Amino acid sequence: MASPALLMRVVASAYSVAEKAATIVRNVMSTGDLGIVEKAGPNDLQTKADRLVQMSICASLARKFPKVTIIGEEELPTDDVTEDLIENGHCEEILKKPCPAQYTGIKEEELVIWVDPLDGTKEYTEGLLDHVTVLIGIAYGGKAIAGVINQPYYNYEAGANAVLGRTIWGVLGMGAFGFQLTEAPAGKHIVVTTRSHSSALVNECIAALNPDHVIRVGGAGNKIIQLIEGKASAYVFASPGCKKWDTCAPEAILHAVGGKLTDICGNSFQYNKEVKHMNSAGVLATLRNYDYYASRIPNTVKESLVP
Numbered sequence: 001m002a003s004p005a006l007l008m009r010v011v012a013s014a015y016s017v018a019e020k021a022a023t024i025v026r027n028v029m030s031t032g033d034l035g036i037v038e039k040a041g042p043n044d045l046q047t048k049a050d051r052l053v054q055m056s057i058c059a060s061l062a063r064k065f066p067k068v069t070i071i072g073e074e075e076l077p078t079d080d081v082t083e084d085l086i087e088n089g090h091c092e093e094i095l096k097k098p099c100p101a102q103y104t105g106i107k108e109e110e111l112v113i114w115v116d117p118l119d120g121t122k123e124y125t126e127g128l129l130d131h132v133t134v135l136i137g138i139a140y141g142g143k144a145i146a147g148v149i150n151q152p153y154y155n156y157e158a159g160a161n162a163v164l165g166r167t168i169w170g171v172l173g174m175g176a177f178g179f180q181l182t183e184a185p186a187g188k189h190i191v192v193t194t195r196s197h198s199s200a201l202v203n204e205c206i207a208a209l210n211p212d213h214v215i216r217v218g219g220a221g222n223k224i225i226q227l228i229e230g231k232a233s234a235y236v237f238a239s240p241g242c243k244k245w246d247t248c249a250p251e252a253i254l255h256a257v258g259g260k261l262t263d264i265c266g267n268s269f270q271y272n273k274e275v276k277h278m279n280s281a282g283v284l285a286t287l288r289n290y291d292y293y294a295s296r297i298p299n300t301v302k303e304s305l306v307p
Contacts, residue, residue: 005099006106007138007146007171010065010113012094013087014136014148015169017060020087021053021134022152022165025118028052029129036125043196045121050074053117053134056085061136064088067108069273072115073245100173103145112139112273114248120219122196129153131195133221137248139271146171147249147256149221168225170256181257182230183288188212192223192232197241205238205264205301209293220283224250227287228257234293235285238264238301242279244271254285261285265302266294281305 004012028034028049035048054072059081062070116135118124123131130153138146148169155162170176184190191211194202195218206214215232217223220242226232248271251261262268263281282305286293 004095005104006108007103008095008097008099009090010061010068010111010138011146011148011169011171012090012092013061013064014113014138015091015094015167016089017057017087018134018136018148018150018167019165020060021057021117022150024052024056024085025049025124025132025134025152026164029124034125043122045125046074047118047121047125049124050118050121051076052085054115055081056087057115057117057134057136059085060087061113065108065111069112070115071112071245071273073117073243094169097174100171102173103140103171106140110140112271113137114139114245114271116221116245119221119246123218128218129156131218131222133219133225135221135245135249137245137250137252137271139248142270142272142275144248144252144255144269144271147252149225149249149253151225168253170253172252172256174256176228176253176256179225179229181228184227184230184233188233190215190232190234192217192226192235194237194239194241197239199239201238201301201304205297206236208298208301209234209236209296220246221250224254224285227254227259227285233286233289235283236264236293237283238297238305239282240278240280240305242283243277244269244275244279245277247279247283251285254287257287259285259287260290263307264297264305265307267307281307
């Protein structure tokens with residue numbers, strides 16, 4: 001049998017690396033000392049978990065795939081990573097799946113990996129643990145083509161016997177796995193949006209959609225999970241603030257199951273290594289009925305947000 005394609009090896013490794021990351025996230029929380037640092041203000045925090053997880057993910061993947069470009073949220077030195085942070089394993093199940101034909105010839109240097117070590121840091125510090133995700137997005141030709149989302153605290157309120165944590169992964173042209181794909185109730189317009197970065201523009205945009213219900217949660221990864229599990233029909237965030245490491249993995253997984261993620265004006269995101277990190281024109285994402293929501297974004301909102 002031919003050896004697995006590079007993309008499948010990267011995804012299989014990212015799966016195991018994300019599971020190691022989840023263990024680090026839980027271990028830091030269990031010590032009671034989160035080591036919180038304010039970056040740009042009280043809504044932009046970094047914890048010991050952010051730092052350790054990023055070092056673990058970036059060093060583990062760089063060791064296996066040295067020519068891949070890896071871009072992480074935190075600005076950290078890469079030379080002082082201890083061996084206990086390295087994950088060498090991979091998910092065998094992923095390696096058994098055939099790589100989509102359009103990605104079989106990819107070379108290491110053509111891939112860009114976008115890493116958010118702890119998406120939903122503010123919620124992590126406040127004990128809203130189900131909001132927290134670890135995001136590893138894989139891009140090729142500027143496009144998000146594969147992603148891994150780990151929820152370290154999935155099931156954390158389900159009792160002592162529940163398995164804690166889960167890993168969701170997907171590849172364009174193959175599908176997404178690790179969850180039960182569910183559509184939001186037909187005829188219901190349920191919008192999921194930011195919990196801690198609201199503004200007049202964010203609220204104006206949501207009001208224009210005339211939703212039946214609005215869910216406010218932390219973390220881009222968590223919001224995409226709301227879409228693919230049928231708890232929300234649209235993720236709407238009419239504001240700068242989200243960055244490429246927030247959207248790369250979630251976009252790949254959403255697109256792998258037929259959904260769509262763009263900026264608020266309908267432009268696709270680019271994920272090549274030279275691109276600016278900020279998603280200046282916000283986010284609009286749905287599993288189904290994208291055009292319904294896109295057509296209802298007010299022009300005043302679009303004009304206020306320049307890509």
